[in-house]
Amino acid sequence: MKLCKRCVNPDTRPNIFFNEEGLCPVCQFELQKEKAGIDWEARDRELKEIIEWARENTKSSYDCIVAVSGGKDSTRLACYARDDLGLNPLLVSCLYPPEQMTERGAHNLSNLIELGFDTIAISPDPITWKTMMRQSFFLHANWCRSTEMALYAIPIHAAIAYKIPLVFLGENPAWTIGERHGRLDGDASKMRYCHTLQGGDPTPLMTKDISKKDLHFYTYPPEEDVEHAKIRIIYLGYYIRDWSGYNNAQFSIERGLETRNERPEEIGDLWGFTGLDEDFRIVNQMIKYFKFGFGHVTDQVCEAINSGMMDREEGLELVKKYDGRCDERFIKRFCDYLEISEEEFWEVVDRVVNRELFERDEKGRWRLKEDAIEA
Numbered sequence: 001m002k003l004c005k006r007c008v009n010p011d012t013r014p015n016i017f018f019n020e021e022g023l024c025p026v027c028q029f030e031l032q033k034e035k036a037g038i039d040w041e042a043r044d045r046e047l048k049e050i051i052e053w054a055r056e057n058t059k060s061s062y063d064c065i066v067a068v069s070g071g072k073d074s075t076r077l078a079c080y081a082r083d084d085l086g087l088n089p090l091l092v093s094c095l096y097p098p099e100q101m102t103e104r105g106a107h108n109l110s111n112l113i114e115l116g117f118d119t120i121a122i123s124p125d126p127i128t129w130k131t132m133m134r135q136s137f138f139l140h141a142n143w144c145r146s147t148e149m150a151l152y153a154i155p156i157h158a159a160i161a162y163k164i165p166l167v168f169l170g171e172n173p174a175w176t177i178g179e180r181h182g183r184l185d186g187d188a189s190k191m192r193y194c195h196t197l198q199g200g201d202p203t204p205l206m207t208k209d210i211s212k213k214d215l216h217f218y219t220y221p222p223e224e225d226v227e228h229a230k231i232r233i234i235y236l237g238y239y240i241r242d243w244s245g246y247n248n249a250q251f252s253i254e255r256g257l258e259t260r261n262e263r264p265e266e267i268g269d270l271w272g273f274t275g276l277d278e279d280f281r282i283v284n285q286m287i288k289y290f291k292f293g294f295g296h297v298t299d300q301v302c303e304a305i306n307s308g309m310m311d312r313e314e315g316l317e318l319v320k321k322y323d324g325r326c327d328e329r330f331i332k333r334f335c336d337y338l339e340i341s342e343e344e345f346w347e348v349v350d351r352v353v354n355r356e357l358f359e360r361d362e363k364g365r366w367r368l369k370e371d372a373i374e375a
């Protein structure tokens with residue numbers, strides 16, 4: 001596994017391409033930015049045009065939809081749309097089932113709503129939800145496959161249903177982590193083709209207990225429906241000058257966001273302000289780490305290096321120490337929730353562990369090989 005020469009982005013990330021100098025796309029953008037700067041005035045003009053278009057084309061009292069979970073990015077986006085852009089946003093949220101959602105997650109969504117927003121929250125049927133999650137886990141060792149489909153499809157369904165033409169999402173992942181599935185600007189119309197959504201069709205995850213009718217909110221509305229409803233999907237983060245996970249967290253904490261208090265070695269997360277609304281993401285990041293050799297700490301370190309908060313050496317240390325870490329209690333809770341045994345859990349995980357990068361230690365646990373990383 002090769003790491004980017006400037007940050008620590010690995011070449012095992014899906015949909016990533018390094019240049020001849022061994023730089024990841026994020027660093028190539030960063031260097032371009034240093035050289036030429038970003039034409040923020042052009043971005044401002046572009047956003048202004050989008051907003052005017054939305055105001056003219058909405059058939060609703062709302063100018064736009066902001067897809068929210070109640071976390072740091074969505075709190076920032078909702079406030080930005082209302083307070084900086086002067087829009088009248090409708091917030092749309094897909095709720096995790098009560099069995100999965102943390103108290104903290106419920107608090108954070110309430111906190112966001114209490115900042116003064118109209119909000120629609122859709123709760124998909126928890127039984128289908130769990131069945132689809134189990135299927136995603138057994139087929140792909142990635143339980144989020146199905147749930148992310150619902151998370152991303154629901155705001156688009158709401159936009160069509162309520163005749164609101166503009167949908168704001170957070171950041172273009174091409175810029176922050178280098179996973180590219182569409183254009184490099186604020187346009188998010190190709191979101192459905194990202195690695196997790198796979199075109200937005202949940203039918204490969206169906207079981208005999210599930211019919212197509214159960215999957216309305218998991219199914220990304222077809223391209224012709226989105227076009228017919230003249231919907232534009234935009235990464236608002238692209239237009240915000242100080243947009244970053246870290247800055248968004250500071251902004252949201254000041255406005256009541258509750259963060260995690262677990263240690264990085266328990267959650268594979270340096271700062272504890274990502275994925276606050278449920279805990280199984282920690283398990284998924286561990287599995288991702290076994291599959292590709294990197295987890296959430298790599299993403300955090302890349303962002304920190306690019307924003308000048310951290311140098312590469314320090315970042316590399318943190319990645320080695322904390323990436324992919326997940327306390328056993330989260331695995332146990334995950335198995336209890338999915339109603340599977342821990343043996344079944346490890347059977348699935350063992351199947352996808354990258355043997356070129358990982359070996360078993362004396363206790364039989366997976367660890368990164370000494371020479372796995374070419375830093």
Ligand SMILES: [Zn+2]
Nearest residue numbers: 004007024027
């Ligand atoms: Zn890089």
